Amino acid sequence: MEKVFKRPHALSDVSFHYCPGCPHGIVHRLVAEVIDELGIEGDTIGVAPVGCSVFAYNYFECDMQEAAHGRAPAVATGIKRALPDKVVFTYQGDGDLAAIGTAETVHVAARGENVTTIFINNAIYGMTGGQMAPTTLAGQVTQTSPYGRDIKTQGNPIRVSEMLATLDGPAYIERVTVDTVPHIKQAKAAIKKAFQMQLDGKGFSLVEVVSTCPTNWGMSPQESFEWMRENMLPHYPLGVYKDITKEEN
Amino acid sequence: MGNKVLMKGNEALAEAAIRAGCRHFFGYPITPQTEVSAYMAKKMPKIGGTFLQAESEVSAINMVYGAGGAGVRVMTSSSSPGISLKQEGISYIAGADVPCVIVNIVRGGPGLGGIQPAQSDYFQATKGGGHGDYHLVVLAPSSIQEMVDLTADAFDIGDKYRCPVMIMGDGMLGQMMEPVEFKDTDVSDLPEKEWATSGTGMKRKKNIINSLFIEASELEDLVLERQQRYDEIIKNEVRYEAIDTEGADIILVAYGTTARIAKTAMAKAKELGYKVGIIRPITLWPFPFEAFEKALSSGTKKTFLSVEMSMGQMVEDVRLAVNGRADVEFFGRTGGIVPTPKEILAKIVEIGGAK
Protein backbone atom coordinates (compact mmCIF):
# COMPACT_ATOMS: atom_id res chain seq x y z
CA MET A 1 0.00 0.00 0.00
CA GLU A 2 1.30 3.45 -0.82
CA LYS A 3 1.84 5.76 2.14
CA VAL A 4 0.01 8.98 1.36
CA PHE A 5 0.59 10.81 4.65
CA LYS A 6 3.85 10.53 6.46
CA ARG A 7 6.08 12.49 8.80
CA PRO A 8 8.23 14.98 6.91
CA HIS A 9 11.90 14.01 7.09
CA ALA A 10 12.79 17.38 8.64
CA LEU A 11 10.42 16.67 11.56
CA SER A 12 12.08 14.52 14.21
CA ASP A 13 10.53 11.22 15.16
CA VAL A 14 9.59 12.25 18.70
CA SER A 15 6.23 13.19 20.16
CA PHE A 16 5.43 16.86 20.75
CA HIS A 17 4.93 18.10 24.29
CA TYR A 18 2.24 20.52 23.10
CA CYS A 19 -1.28 20.48 24.55
CA PRO A 20 -3.93 18.71 22.48
CA GLY A 21 -5.24 21.02 19.77
CA CYS A 22 -2.34 23.45 20.01
CA PRO A 23 -1.46 24.97 16.62
CA HIS A 24 2.30 24.91 17.42
CA GLY A 25 2.31 21.29 16.18
CA ILE A 26 0.59 22.18 12.91
CA VAL A 27 3.03 24.98 12.19
CA HIS A 28 6.05 22.80 13.02
CA ARG A 29 4.80 20.29 10.49
CA LEU A 30 4.36 22.97 7.83
CA VAL A 31 7.87 24.29 8.38
CA ALA A 32 9.25 20.74 8.14
CA GLU A 33 7.29 20.03 4.95
CA VAL A 34 8.68 23.20 3.39
CA ILE A 35 12.24 22.27 4.41
CA ASP A 36 11.70 18.86 2.78
CA GLU A 37 10.21 20.28 -0.39
CA LEU A 38 12.99 22.82 -0.80
CA GLY A 39 15.58 20.12 -0.05
CA ILE A 40 17.38 22.34 2.45
CA GLU A 41 17.45 20.25 5.64
CA GLY A 42 21.21 19.69 5.50
CA ASP A 43 21.83 23.40 5.00
CA THR A 44 19.39 24.76 7.55
CA ILE A 45 20.02 26.00 11.08
CA GLY A 46 16.96 26.78 13.18
CA VAL A 47 16.76 28.96 16.27
CA ALA A 48 14.29 28.04 19.01
CA PRO A 49 12.82 30.71 21.31
CA VAL A 50 11.83 30.74 24.95
CA GLY A 51 8.12 30.01 25.08
CA CYS A 52 6.01 26.92 24.56
CA SER A 53 8.08 26.11 21.49
CA VAL A 54 11.32 26.18 23.46
CA PHE A 55 11.86 22.50 22.65
CA ALA A 56 11.63 23.14 18.91
CA TYR A 57 15.29 22.12 18.85
CA ASN A 58 14.10 18.59 19.57
CA TYR A 59 11.49 18.64 16.82
CA PHE A 60 13.42 19.65 13.72
CA GLU A 61 16.04 17.40 12.17
CA CYS A 62 18.27 20.25 11.04
CA ASP A 63 20.95 21.79 13.28
CA MET A 64 19.38 23.95 15.98
CA GLN A 65 20.38 26.62 18.49
CA GLU A 66 18.30 27.54 21.52
CA ALA A 67 18.23 31.29 22.17
CA ALA A 68 17.58 33.29 25.32
CA HIS A 69 14.08 34.81 25.63
CA GLY A 70 13.65 37.30 22.79
CA ARG A 71 17.16 36.99 21.40
CA ALA A 72 16.51 34.57 18.55
CA PRO A 73 16.85 37.26 15.83
CA ALA A 74 20.29 38.24 17.15
CA VAL A 75 21.36 34.60 17.39
CA ALA A 76 20.09 34.00 13.84
CA THR A 77 22.04 37.04 12.68
CA GLY A 78 25.23 35.66 14.19
CA ILE A 79 24.71 32.29 12.51
CA LYS A 80 23.84 33.82 9.15
CA ARG A 81 26.86 36.13 9.18
CA ALA A 82 29.07 33.17 10.03
CA LEU A 83 27.47 30.94 7.39
CA PRO A 84 25.96 33.18 4.71
CA ASP A 85 25.26 30.26 2.38
CA LYS A 86 23.12 28.41 4.91
CA VAL A 87 19.41 28.81 5.58
CA VAL A 88 18.60 30.26 9.00
CA PHE A 89 15.19 30.56 10.59
CA THR A 90 13.75 31.54 13.96
CA TYR A 91 10.52 30.26 15.47
CA GLN A 92 9.10 32.65 18.08
CA GLY A 93 6.03 33.46 20.15
CA ASP A 94 4.51 36.89 20.71
CA GLY A 95 6.05 37.49 24.12
CA ASP A 96 9.44 36.45 22.78
CA LEU A 97 9.24 38.44 19.56
CA ALA A 98 7.13 41.48 20.45
CA ALA A 99 7.88 42.15 24.13
CA ILE A 100 11.28 41.13 25.49
CA GLY A 101 12.79 40.83 22.01
CA THR A 102 11.25 43.87 20.33
CA ALA A 103 14.57 45.58 19.70
CA GLU A 104 16.06 42.43 18.17
CA THR A 105 12.95 41.97 16.01
CA VAL A 106 12.86 45.51 14.69
CA HIS A 107 16.56 45.54 13.91
CA VAL A 108 16.78 42.14 12.24
CA ALA A 109 14.00 43.41 9.98
CA ALA A 110 15.54 46.85 9.49
CA ARG A 111 18.88 45.32 8.52
CA GLY A 112 17.05 43.16 6.03
CA GLU A 113 18.97 40.26 7.52
CA ASN A 114 18.57 37.36 5.13
CA VAL A 115 16.81 35.05 7.60
CA THR A 116 13.24 33.82 8.04
CA THR A 117 11.06 34.21 11.12
CA ILE A 118 8.00 32.12 11.91
CA PHE A 119 5.98 34.11 14.44
CA ILE A 120 3.23 32.44 16.47
CA ASN A 121 0.78 35.05 17.72
CA ASN A 122 -1.51 33.43 20.28
CA ALA A 123 -2.16 36.67 22.18
CA ILE A 124 -0.86 35.18 25.41
CA TYR A 125 2.18 33.87 27.25
CA GLY A 126 1.46 30.18 26.88
CA MET A 127 4.46 28.69 28.56
CA THR A 128 4.30 30.61 31.81
CA GLY A 129 0.62 29.89 32.29
CA GLY A 130 -1.36 32.53 30.46
CA GLN A 131 -0.21 36.05 31.22
CA MET A 132 -0.91 39.13 29.11
CA ALA A 133 1.17 39.36 25.93
CA PRO A 134 1.98 42.41 23.80
CA THR A 135 -0.60 41.04 21.35
CA THR A 136 -3.34 40.41 23.94
CA LEU A 137 -6.51 42.14 22.73
CA ALA A 138 -8.23 45.02 24.49
CA GLY A 139 -10.55 43.56 27.10
CA GLN A 140 -9.02 40.08 26.86
CA VAL A 141 -8.83 38.30 30.19
CA THR A 142 -5.50 36.75 31.13
CA GLN A 143 -3.82 35.89 34.40
CA THR A 144 -2.24 39.35 34.57
CA SER A 145 -5.19 41.20 33.05
CA PRO A 146 -7.88 39.50 35.17
CA TYR A 147 -10.40 42.29 34.51
CA GLY A 148 -9.66 42.31 30.80
CA ARG A 149 -6.76 44.20 29.22
CA ASP A 150 -7.30 47.86 30.07
CA ILE A 151 -5.83 49.91 27.25
CA LYS A 152 -5.44 52.93 29.53
CA THR A 153 -3.14 51.23 31.99
CA GLN A 154 -1.90 48.15 30.11
CA GLY A 155 -1.33 49.58 26.67
CA ASN A 156 -2.43 48.58 23.21
CA PRO A 157 -1.87 45.32 21.35
CA ILE A 158 0.92 45.47 18.75
CA ARG A 159 0.28 44.58 15.13
CA VAL A 160 3.70 43.16 14.33
CA SER A 161 3.29 42.50 10.61
CA GLU A 162 1.97 45.99 9.94
CA MET A 163 4.67 47.58 12.09
CA LEU A 164 7.54 45.72 10.43
CA ALA A 165 6.08 46.35 6.96
CA THR A 166 6.80 50.05 7.45
CA LEU A 167 10.53 49.23 7.39
CA ASP A 168 12.60 49.05 4.23
CA GLY A 169 14.53 45.92 5.24
CA PRO A 170 11.91 43.17 5.04
CA ALA A 171 11.42 41.36 1.74
CA TYR A 172 8.30 39.45 2.64
CA ILE A 173 5.74 39.60 5.44
CA GLU A 174 2.47 37.70 5.50
CA ARG A 175 -0.09 37.00 8.20
CA VAL A 176 -1.81 33.63 8.04
CA THR A 177 -3.68 31.25 10.31
CA VAL A 178 -4.18 27.49 10.52
CA ASP A 179 -7.82 27.01 11.54
CA THR A 180 -9.08 25.42 8.28
CA VAL A 181 -7.63 23.33 5.49
CA PRO A 182 -7.56 26.25 3.01
CA HIS A 183 -5.92 28.44 5.64
CA ILE A 184 -3.36 25.74 6.42
CA LYS A 185 -2.54 25.47 2.71
CA GLN A 186 -2.20 29.24 2.54
CA ALA A 187 0.04 29.21 5.61
CA LYS A 188 2.30 26.60 4.06
CA ALA A 189 2.52 28.56 0.82
CA ALA A 190 3.52 31.64 2.83
CA ILE A 191 6.18 29.74 4.78
CA LYS A 192 7.54 28.30 1.56
CA LYS A 193 7.64 31.72 -0.03
CA ALA A 194 9.42 33.13 3.01
CA PHE A 195 12.15 30.47 2.82
CA GLN A 196 12.37 30.91 -0.95
CA MET A 197 12.94 34.64 -0.45
CA GLN A 198 15.89 33.79 1.77
CA LEU A 199 17.25 31.29 -0.75
CA ASP A 200 17.02 34.02 -3.37
CA GLY A 201 18.92 36.39 -1.10
CA LYS A 202 16.09 38.91 -0.93
CA GLY A 203 16.32 39.78 2.76
CA PHE A 204 14.25 39.38 5.89
CA SER A 205 11.05 37.36 5.68
CA LEU A 206 8.43 36.80 8.37
CA VAL A 207 5.25 34.77 8.52
CA GLU A 208 2.92 35.67 11.37
CA VAL A 209 0.60 32.83 12.27
CA VAL A 210 -2.47 33.96 14.19
CA SER A 211 -2.80 31.11 16.63
CA THR A 212 -4.57 29.94 19.76
CA CYS A 213 -3.79 28.63 23.21
CA PRO A 214 -6.70 26.41 24.16
CA THR A 215 -5.15 25.61 27.54
CA ASN A 216 -4.66 29.15 28.76
CA TRP A 217 -7.65 30.58 26.97
CA GLY A 218 -9.71 27.99 28.86
CA MET A 219 -11.49 26.75 25.76
CA SER A 220 -11.64 23.63 23.64
CA PRO A 221 -9.52 23.68 20.48
CA GLN A 222 -12.69 24.19 18.44
CA GLU A 223 -13.95 27.04 20.62
CA SER A 224 -10.50 28.58 20.50
CA PHE A 225 -10.53 28.81 16.72
CA GLU A 226 -14.02 30.30 16.85
CA TRP A 227 -12.88 32.87 19.39
CA MET A 228 -9.82 33.59 17.27
CA ARG A 229 -11.93 34.14 14.13
CA GLU A 230 -14.34 36.39 15.96
CA ASN A 231 -11.89 38.44 17.99
CA MET A 232 -8.34 38.13 16.68
CA LEU A 233 -8.75 38.15 12.92
CA PRO A 234 -10.58 41.52 12.90
CA HIS A 235 -7.66 43.04 14.82
CA TYR A 236 -5.01 41.01 12.99
CA PRO A 237 -6.28 40.76 9.40
CA LEU A 238 -4.77 38.01 7.26
CA GLY A 239 -2.86 38.99 4.15
CA VAL A 240 0.45 39.95 2.60
CA TYR A 241 1.95 43.06 4.19
CA LYS A 242 5.17 43.19 2.27
CA ASP A 243 6.41 41.48 -0.87
CA ILE A 244 9.31 43.11 -2.65
CA THR A 245 9.03 40.67 -5.54
CA LYS A 246 5.61 42.20 -6.26
CA GLU A 247 7.06 45.68 -5.96
CA GLU A 248 9.90 44.68 -8.30
CA ASN A 249 7.46 43.55 -11.01
CA MET B 1 58.68 37.26 13.14
CA GLY B 2 57.19 40.61 12.27
CA ASN B 3 58.61 44.01 13.04
CA LYS B 4 57.72 46.21 15.95
CA VAL B 5 54.95 48.69 15.25
CA LEU B 6 53.65 51.48 17.41
CA MET B 7 49.98 50.92 18.16
CA LYS B 8 47.19 52.04 20.43
CA GLY B 9 46.11 49.28 22.82
CA ASN B 10 42.55 48.93 21.53
CA GLU B 11 43.69 48.76 17.92
CA ALA B 12 46.49 46.31 18.67
CA LEU B 13 43.96 44.08 20.37
CA ALA B 14 41.67 44.19 17.34
CA GLU B 15 44.55 43.42 14.98
CA ALA B 16 45.65 40.53 17.21
CA ALA B 17 42.13 39.09 17.06
CA ILE B 18 42.11 39.24 13.27
CA ARG B 19 45.50 37.52 13.16
CA ALA B 20 44.12 34.85 15.48
CA GLY B 21 41.54 34.04 12.82
CA CYS B 22 38.65 36.11 14.15
CA ARG B 23 36.51 37.17 11.19
CA HIS B 24 33.35 38.04 13.07
CA PHE B 25 32.96 40.96 15.41
CA PHE B 26 29.72 42.23 16.93
CA GLY B 27 29.74 45.33 19.11
CA TYR B 28 28.01 48.42 20.33
CA PRO B 29 29.86 51.72 20.81
CA ILE B 30 31.00 52.70 24.30
CA THR B 31 33.95 54.67 25.63
CA PRO B 32 36.76 53.75 26.23
CA GLN B 33 36.82 50.75 23.88
CA THR B 34 35.37 52.29 20.73
CA GLU B 35 38.65 52.00 18.80
CA VAL B 36 38.26 48.21 18.83
CA SER B 37 35.00 48.54 16.90
CA ALA B 38 36.34 51.27 14.66
CA TYR B 39 39.35 49.14 13.73
CA MET B 40 37.14 46.14 13.01
CA ALA B 41 34.78 48.29 10.94
CA LYS B 42 37.71 49.40 8.82
CA LYS B 43 39.44 46.02 8.49
CA MET B 44 36.75 43.34 8.36
CA PRO B 45 35.12 44.29 5.05
CA LYS B 46 38.55 44.22 3.39
CA ILE B 47 39.30 40.66 4.46
CA GLY B 48 35.91 39.06 3.93
CA GLY B 49 34.98 39.32 7.60
CA THR B 50 31.94 40.63 9.43
CA PHE B 51 31.79 43.80 11.45
CA LEU B 52 28.28 44.44 12.69
CA GLN B 53 27.21 47.28 14.94
CA ALA B 54 24.37 45.70 16.87
CA GLU B 55 21.36 47.52 18.31
CA SER B 56 22.60 46.88 21.84
CA GLU B 57 25.14 44.90 23.81
CA VAL B 58 22.37 42.40 24.47
CA SER B 59 22.06 41.76 20.76
CA ALA B 60 25.80 41.84 20.18
CA ILE B 61 26.47 39.07 22.68
CA ASN B 62 23.64 36.97 21.24
CA MET B 63 25.10 37.41 17.77
CA VAL B 64 28.35 36.16 19.27
CA TYR B 65 26.47 33.16 20.65
CA GLY B 66 25.00 32.44 17.21
CA ALA B 67 28.25 32.81 15.31
CA GLY B 68 30.31 30.98 17.93
CA GLY B 69 27.76 28.17 17.91
CA ALA B 70 28.07 28.02 14.13
CA GLY B 71 31.76 27.34 14.66
CA VAL B 72 33.66 30.53 13.80
CA ARG B 73 36.11 32.52 15.91
CA VAL B 74 34.11 35.48 17.16
CA MET B 75 34.67 38.44 19.44
CA THR B 76 32.79 41.30 21.03
CA SER B 77 34.15 44.19 23.04
CA SER B 78 32.62 46.69 25.38
CA SER B 79 33.15 48.56 28.61
CA SER B 80 31.59 48.11 32.01
CA PRO B 81 27.93 49.21 31.51
CA GLY B 82 27.83 47.29 28.23
CA ILE B 83 29.38 44.24 29.83
CA SER B 84 26.62 44.32 32.43
CA LEU B 85 24.09 44.10 29.61
CA LYS B 86 25.93 41.15 28.14
CA GLN B 87 25.72 39.06 31.29
CA GLU B 88 22.57 37.17 30.27
CA GLY B 89 24.20 36.18 27.00
CA ILE B 90 27.47 35.24 28.67
CA SER B 91 25.63 32.87 30.98
CA TYR B 92 23.89 31.22 28.00
CA ILE B 93 27.19 31.01 26.11
CA ALA B 94 28.85 29.33 29.09
CA GLY B 95 25.84 27.04 29.52
CA ALA B 96 25.92 26.00 25.87
CA ASP B 97 29.73 25.60 25.80
CA VAL B 98 30.26 28.10 23.00
CA PRO B 99 33.80 29.47 22.63
CA CYS B 100 34.15 33.21 22.14
CA VAL B 101 36.22 36.18 23.27
CA ILE B 102 34.72 39.07 25.22
CA VAL B 103 36.75 42.21 25.81
CA ASN B 104 36.03 44.50 28.76
CA ILE B 105 37.95 47.76 28.75
CA VAL B 106 36.85 48.62 32.26
CA ARG B 107 35.72 52.11 33.29
CA GLY B 108 34.62 53.50 36.63
CA GLY B 109 31.27 52.47 38.08
CA PRO B 110 28.71 51.61 39.33
CA GLY B 111 25.94 52.79 37.05
CA LEU B 112 26.98 54.96 34.19
CA GLY B 113 30.02 55.75 36.31
CA GLY B 114 32.75 57.49 34.38
CA ILE B 115 34.95 56.91 31.40
CA GLN B 116 38.32 56.82 33.16
CA PRO B 117 40.27 53.59 33.84
CA ALA B 118 39.10 51.28 36.61
CA GLN B 119 39.30 47.71 37.84
CA SER B 120 35.98 47.65 39.62
CA ASP B 121 34.53 44.88 37.43
CA TYR B 122 36.77 42.25 39.01
CA PHE B 123 33.90 40.69 40.96
CA GLN B 124 31.64 40.65 37.92
CA ALA B 125 34.31 39.04 35.74
CA THR B 126 35.65 36.45 38.16
CA LYS B 127 32.70 35.63 40.43
CA GLY B 128 29.92 35.01 37.96
CA GLY B 129 28.33 38.15 36.60
CA GLY B 130 25.55 36.20 34.95
CA HIS B 131 23.47 33.50 36.61
CA GLY B 132 24.42 29.89 37.19
CA ASP B 133 27.41 27.68 37.89
CA TYR B 134 30.01 28.86 35.43
CA HIS B 135 33.35 30.61 35.07
CA LEU B 136 34.90 32.92 32.57
CA VAL B 137 38.59 32.58 31.91
CA VAL B 138 39.73 36.15 32.62
CA LEU B 139 43.00 37.40 31.14
CA ALA B 140 44.43 40.67 32.41
CA PRO B 141 47.30 42.09 30.33
CA SER B 142 49.46 44.88 31.68
CA SER B 143 51.13 45.99 28.45
CA ILE B 144 50.01 46.26 24.88
CA GLN B 145 52.39 43.51 23.86
CA GLU B 146 50.84 41.25 26.46
CA MET B 147 47.37 42.26 25.33
CA VAL B 148 48.28 41.17 21.81
CA ASP B 149 49.76 37.86 22.97
CA LEU B 150 46.87 37.09 25.28
CA THR B 151 44.33 37.82 22.56
CA ALA B 152 45.75 34.96 20.50
CA ASP B 153 45.77 32.75 23.61
CA ALA B 154 42.17 33.72 24.39
CA PHE B 155 40.89 32.22 21.14
CA ASP B 156 42.94 29.06 21.64
CA ILE B 157 41.78 28.61 25.23
CA GLY B 158 38.15 29.19 24.22
CA ASP B 159 38.31 26.60 21.47
CA LYS B 160 40.25 24.08 23.52
CA TYR B 161 37.92 24.08 26.53
CA ARG B 162 34.74 25.25 24.74
CA CYS B 163 34.25 28.26 26.98
CA PRO B 164 33.94 32.04 26.81
CA VAL B 165 37.15 33.93 27.57
CA MET B 166 37.33 37.52 28.76
CA ILE B 167 40.19 39.91 28.16
CA MET B 168 40.00 42.52 30.88
CA GLY B 169 41.88 45.73 30.34
CA ASP B 170 41.27 49.27 31.45
CA GLY B 171 40.93 52.59 29.70
CA MET B 172 44.63 53.28 30.21
CA LEU B 173 45.76 50.14 28.37
CA GLY B 174 43.18 50.66 25.68
CA GLN B 175 44.19 54.22 24.96
CA MET B 176 47.97 54.28 25.30
CA MET B 177 50.47 53.56 22.53
CA GLU B 178 53.36 51.11 22.73
CA PRO B 179 55.51 49.21 20.29
CA VAL B 180 54.19 45.72 19.64
CA GLU B 181 55.24 42.74 17.67
CA PHE B 182 52.70 40.30 16.28
CA LYS B 183 53.73 36.68 16.34
CA ASP B 184 53.22 34.78 13.13
CA THR B 185 50.47 32.33 13.90
CA ASP B 186 49.08 29.89 11.40
CA VAL B 187 45.31 29.76 11.73
CA SER B 188 44.63 28.18 8.38
CA ASP B 189 44.34 24.75 9.89
CA LEU B 190 42.36 25.03 13.13
CA PRO B 191 40.81 21.81 14.46
CA GLU B 192 37.30 21.17 13.22
CA LYS B 193 34.42 21.86 15.60
CA GLU B 194 32.32 18.77 15.28
CA TRP B 195 29.69 20.12 17.65
CA ALA B 196 28.99 23.30 15.65
CA THR B 197 25.61 24.05 14.06
CA SER B 198 26.94 24.51 10.56
CA GLY B 199 24.34 22.37 8.77
CA THR B 200 24.16 18.58 8.87
CA GLY B 201 24.77 18.31 5.12
CA MET B 202 22.56 15.21 5.57
CA LYS B 203 25.80 13.49 6.59
CA ARG B 204 25.58 13.46 10.36
CA LYS B 205 23.04 13.68 13.16
CA LYS B 206 21.91 17.17 14.02
CA ASN B 207 23.88 19.32 16.43
CA ILE B 208 22.10 21.36 19.09
CA ILE B 209 23.55 24.40 20.84
CA ASN B 210 21.53 24.71 24.01
CA SER B 211 21.64 25.48 27.71
CA LEU B 212 18.18 24.17 28.69
CA PHE B 213 18.12 20.87 30.55
CA ILE B 214 14.82 20.32 32.30
CA GLU B 215 15.89 17.10 34.01
CA ALA B 216 17.80 18.08 37.14
CA SER B 217 20.06 15.04 36.93
CA GLU B 218 20.93 15.78 33.30
CA LEU B 219 21.75 19.39 34.15
CA GLU B 220 23.85 18.33 37.11
CA ASP B 221 25.79 15.88 34.93
CA LEU B 222 26.51 18.61 32.41
CA VAL B 223 27.58 21.10 35.06
CA LEU B 224 29.86 18.45 36.55
CA GLU B 225 31.34 17.67 33.15
CA ARG B 226 31.98 21.38 32.63
CA GLN B 227 33.57 21.58 36.07
CA GLN B 228 36.08 18.95 34.94
CA ARG B 229 37.02 21.25 32.09
CA TYR B 230 37.34 24.10 34.58
CA ASP B 231 39.64 21.88 36.66
CA GLU B 232 41.76 21.32 33.55
CA ILE B 233 41.90 25.07 32.99
CA ILE B 234 43.00 25.57 36.60
CA LYS B 235 45.69 22.95 36.08
CA ASN B 236 46.98 24.20 32.71
CA GLU B 237 46.21 27.85 32.20
CA VAL B 238 47.16 29.75 35.35
CA ARG B 239 49.42 32.65 34.42
CA TYR B 240 51.20 35.14 36.63
CA GLU B 241 54.40 37.06 37.07
CA ALA B 242 56.22 36.92 40.40
CA ILE B 243 59.23 39.10 41.12
CA ASP B 244 61.42 38.92 44.23
CA THR B 245 58.69 37.37 46.34
CA GLU B 246 60.90 34.94 48.20
CA GLY B 247 63.02 37.34 50.22
CA ALA B 248 60.37 40.03 50.49
CA ASP B 249 58.74 41.39 53.63
CA ILE B 250 56.04 43.10 51.61
CA ILE B 251 54.53 41.56 48.52
CA LEU B 252 52.49 43.77 46.28
CA VAL B 253 49.63 42.12 44.39
CA ALA B 254 48.41 44.01 41.37
CA TYR B 255 47.26 43.37 37.80
CA GLY B 256 46.91 45.35 34.59
CA THR B 257 47.84 49.00 34.58
CA THR B 258 48.03 49.03 38.35
CA ALA B 259 50.79 46.42 38.28
CA ARG B 260 52.96 48.72 36.17
CA ILE B 261 52.55 51.52 38.67
CA ALA B 262 53.10 49.14 41.56
CA LYS B 263 56.40 48.04 39.99
CA THR B 264 57.56 51.65 39.88
CA ALA B 265 56.65 52.01 43.56
CA MET B 266 58.45 48.74 44.29
CA ALA B 267 61.66 50.02 42.68
CA LYS B 268 61.49 53.22 44.75
CA ALA B 269 60.83 51.26 47.93
CA LYS B 270 63.84 49.04 47.25
CA GLU B 271 66.02 52.10 46.89
CA LEU B 272 64.83 53.10 50.35
CA GLY B 273 65.81 49.67 51.68
CA TYR B 274 62.46 47.90 51.84
CA LYS B 275 62.30 44.27 50.80
CA VAL B 276 59.42 44.32 48.37
CA GLY B 277 58.24 41.81 45.79
CA ILE B 278 55.23 41.61 43.52
CA ILE B 279 52.76 39.03 42.34
CA ARG B 280 51.01 40.04 39.15
CA PRO B 281 48.08 37.79 38.28
CA ILE B 282 47.71 37.49 34.51
CA THR B 283 44.80 35.11 34.78
CA LEU B 284 42.32 36.61 37.25
CA TRP B 285 40.31 33.41 36.88
CA PRO B 286 41.83 30.96 37.46
CA PHE B 287 43.51 32.97 40.21
CA PRO B 288 47.22 32.14 40.64
CA PHE B 289 47.05 30.61 44.11
CA GLU B 290 50.34 28.79 43.54
CA ALA B 291 52.20 32.11 43.37
CA PHE B 292 51.12 32.74 46.96
CA GLU B 293 52.07 29.25 48.06
CA LYS B 294 55.57 29.76 46.68
CA ALA B 295 55.89 33.18 48.29
CA LEU B 296 54.66 31.87 51.64
CA SER B 297 56.90 28.80 51.58
CA SER B 298 60.00 30.90 52.29
CA GLY B 299 58.87 31.16 55.89
CA THR B 300 59.71 34.77 56.75
CA LYS B 301 56.87 36.97 57.97
CA LYS B 302 55.21 38.73 55.08
CA THR B 303 52.55 41.29 54.40
CA PHE B 304 50.61 41.20 51.14
CA LEU B 305 49.40 44.51 49.78
CA SER B 306 46.68 44.33 47.15
CA VAL B 307 46.73 47.44 44.99
CA GLU B 308 43.71 48.00 42.78
CA MET B 309 41.67 50.57 40.96
CA SER B 310 38.64 49.57 43.00
CA MET B 311 37.43 49.60 46.58
CA GLY B 312 39.04 46.22 47.13
CA GLN B 313 37.83 43.32 45.03
CA MET B 314 40.83 41.18 44.16
CA VAL B 315 41.95 41.55 47.78
CA GLU B 316 39.28 38.97 48.66
CA ASP B 317 41.07 36.39 46.51
CA VAL B 318 44.38 37.47 48.03
CA ARG B 319 42.93 36.75 51.48
CA LEU B 320 41.71 33.37 50.26
CA ALA B 321 45.15 32.59 48.88
CA VAL B 322 46.94 33.69 52.03
CA ASN B 323 44.37 32.00 54.23
CA GLY B 324 45.43 33.65 57.47
CA ARG B 325 49.12 32.86 57.05
CA ALA B 326 50.15 36.50 56.59
CA ASP B 327 48.74 39.98 56.93
CA VAL B 328 46.78 41.32 53.98
CA GLU B 329 46.51 45.05 53.35
CA PHE B 330 44.72 46.97 50.68
CA PHE B 331 45.31 50.20 48.82
CA GLY B 332 43.03 51.39 46.05
CA ARG B 333 41.75 54.38 44.18
CA THR B 334 38.46 54.23 42.39
CA GLY B 335 36.02 56.10 40.18
CA GLY B 336 38.58 56.43 37.41
CA ILE B 337 41.47 57.71 39.53
CA VAL B 338 44.73 55.90 38.81
CA PRO B 339 46.92 55.40 41.89
CA THR B 340 50.32 57.09 41.77
CA PRO B 341 53.64 55.38 42.61
CA LYS B 342 53.98 57.88 45.44
CA GLU B 343 50.71 56.83 47.03
CA ILE B 344 51.65 53.18 46.81
CA LEU B 345 55.09 53.91 48.21
CA ALA B 346 53.50 55.74 51.13
CA LYS B 347 51.43 52.64 51.87
CA ILE B 348 54.56 50.47 51.69
CA VAL B 349 56.29 52.77 54.14
CA GLU B 350 53.25 52.69 56.40
CA ILE B 351 53.35 48.88 56.45
CA GLY B 352 57.12 48.53 56.63
CA GLY B 353 57.70 51.30 59.13
CA ALA B 354 59.94 54.31 58.60
CA LYS B 355 63.56 53.55 57.70
Ligand SMILES: Cc1ncc(C[n+]2csc(CCOP(=O)(O)OP(=O)(O)O)c2C)c(N)n1
Ligand atom coordinates in the same frame (compact mmCIF):
# COMPACT_ATOMS: atom_id res chain seq x y z
C1 LIG C 1 14.62 36.53 30.68
C2 LIG C 1 13.42 35.71 30.88
N1 LIG C 1 12.30 36.29 31.38
C3 LIG C 1 11.19 35.54 31.56
C4 LIG C 1 11.16 34.21 31.23
C5 LIG C 1 9.91 33.41 31.49
N2 LIG C 1 9.17 33.10 30.26
C6 LIG C 1 9.31 31.92 29.63
S1 LIG C 1 8.34 31.77 28.30
C7 LIG C 1 7.68 33.31 28.54
C8 LIG C 1 6.60 33.83 27.65
C9 LIG C 1 6.50 33.16 26.33
O1 LIG C 1 5.38 33.60 25.65
P1 LIG C 1 5.36 33.61 24.08
O2 LIG C 1 6.62 34.14 23.54
O3 LIG C 1 4.11 34.32 23.67
O4 LIG C 1 5.30 32.06 23.67
P2 LIG C 1 4.13 31.00 23.86
O5 LIG C 1 4.47 30.24 25.09
O6 LIG C 1 2.84 31.74 23.97
O7 LIG C 1 4.22 30.17 22.63
C10 LIG C 1 8.23 33.91 29.65
C11 LIG C 1 7.83 35.23 30.14
C12 LIG C 1 12.37 33.65 30.72
N3 LIG C 1 12.46 32.36 30.39
N4 LIG C 1 13.45 34.43 30.54
Ligand code: SF4
Ligand atom coordinates in the same frame (compact mmCIF):
# COMPACT_ATOMS: atom_id res chain seq x y z
S1 SF4 D 1 0.03 26.28 26.71
FE1 SF4 D 1 -1.05 27.04 24.91
S2 SF4 D 1 0.55 27.55 23.40
FE2 SF4 D 1 1.46 26.25 24.97
S3 SF4 D 1 1.31 24.17 24.17
FE3 SF4 D 1 -0.48 24.49 25.47
S4 SF4 D 1 -2.03 25.24 24.07
FE4 SF4 D 1 -0.08 25.43 23.02
Ligand SMILES: [Mg+2]
Ligand atom coordinates in the same frame (compact mmCIF):
# COMPACT_ATOMS: atom_id res chain seq x y z
MG1 LIG E 1 2.34 33.57 22.99
